Amino acid sequence: MTVKYADVEPGTELPAKSYRVTRADLVKYAGASGDFNPIHWNERFARSVGLPGVIAHGMYTMAEAGKFVTDLAGDPGAVLEFGVRFSGMVPVPDDTDPPLGGTTGGATIEVSGKVAEKLGDNRVAVDVVARSGGSKVLTRARAVVRLP
Amino acid sequence: MALNKEFVGRVFGPGEPYEVSRVKIAEFADAIGEPSELCRDQAAAQRAGYPDVIAPPTFAIVIAMASTTSTHSEPGLGLDYSMVVHGEESFSHSRPLHAGDVVVATTTIESIRAIGDMSMLVTSTDLSTTEGEHVCTAKSTLVERGK
Numbered sequence: 001m002t003v004k005y006a007d008v009e010p011g012t013e014l015p016a017k018s019y020r021v022t023r024a025d026l027v028k029y030a031g032a033s034g035d036f037n038p039i040h041w042n043e044r045f046a047r048s049v050g051l052p053g054v055i056a057h058g059m060y061t062m063a064e065a066g067k068f069v070t071d072l073a074g075d076p077g078a079v080l081e082f083g084v085r086f087s088g089m090v091p092v093p094d095d096t097d098p099p100l101g102g103t104t105g106g107a108t109i110e111v112s113g114k115v116a117e118k119l120g121d122n123r124v125a126v127d128v129v130a131r132s133g134g135s136k137v138l139t140r141a142r143a144v145v146r147l148p
Numbered sequence: 149m150a151l152n153k154e155f156v157g158r159v160f161g162p163g164e165p166y167e168v169s170r171v172k173i174a175e176f177a178d179a180i181g182e183p184s185e186l187c188r189d190q191a192a193a194q195r196a197g198y199p200d201v202i203a204p205p206t207f208a209i210v211i212a213m214a215s216t217t218s219t220h221s222e223p224g225l226g227l228d229y230s231m232v233v234h235g236e237e238s239f240s241h242s243r244p245l246h247a248g249d250v251v252v253a254t255t256t257i258e259s260i261r262a263i264g265d266m267s268m269l270v271t272s273t274d275l276s277t278t279e280g281e282h283v284c285t286a287k288s289t290l291v292e293r294g295k
Contacts, residue, residue, distance in 0.1 A: 019181065025179070025181075029180065031175075031179070032172075032175045032176045033210055034210055049230065059209050059234070059237065060180065062206055063204065064181070067182050070182065070184065074184075075196060076177075076182060076244065077186065077196070077243070079205040079239075079241065080240070081238070081239065081240050082205050083287075084237055086234050
């Protein structure tokens with residue numbers, strides 16, 4: 001949903017969004033990004049290094065939060081700055097795994113945000129939070145985006 | 149193993165030129181579920197004022213990662229990649245990457261800090277065109293967990 005510069009003020013809450021992520025999404029992301037770390041697709045390997053199972057690439061989660069921001073502007077080129085801290089993992093259960101709080105595999109990343117500052121020249125700073133499985137997975141996430 | 153602080157300030161690259169293609173941008177946009185036609189349709193991108201289809205903002209990691217990975221595996225730095233987690237990432241764009249860009253990456257080791265038995269490594273990777281135009285700076289913080 002595109003948001004206009006004139007329609008926001010510091011503190012304006014932006015409509016939250018949910019993004020579904022499955023094992024197949026992680027495999028696609030591995031191929032597209034070139035990040036083939038096996039913790040993102042190999043259950044046996046992930047467990048062998050002490051993880052609860054396959055986890056999403058941090059950069060995948062960041063990309064989902066980025067999509068939330070580009071959607072505000074209606075233009076992926078309107079994001080000037082974007083930074084995040086990775087504060088938690090996003091475990092992505094297989095479809096045949098015992099469900100972690102759900103009836104199917106995969107996980108949900110919920111992204112919300114609010115306008116922190118209007119910077120002039122149609123630019124706003126947006127504070128973004130991403131949660132999955134009840135935990136914050138991105139904190140200190142801020143984007144500077146040029147709105148229409 | 150503690151990281152070698154003598155590496156702070158060292159600069160690696162520029163590496164081999166990377167040519168941004170329409171196909172790779174569309175593949176990346178598909179993989180993250182970015183629906184914008186500006187990532188896929190050249191005419192739409194040109195109507196929006198871009199020379200060609202544009203990449204989503206985190207696409208820069210595809211190019212930056214090759215440069216940081218080679219920096220991280222530098223002998224003598226002492227990084228155990230199996231113990232590494234991604235701590236922070238940020239992008240600062242002068243403009244979006246677009247199809248047809250030919251860019252080179254240069255990585256600088258900005259800081260190395262020990263916090264308890266963990267080490268934090270901050271690198272900054274500049275992406276510039278082969279003509280020298282700055283496009284994006286990607287800053288990464290890696291955390292090496294203690295053993």
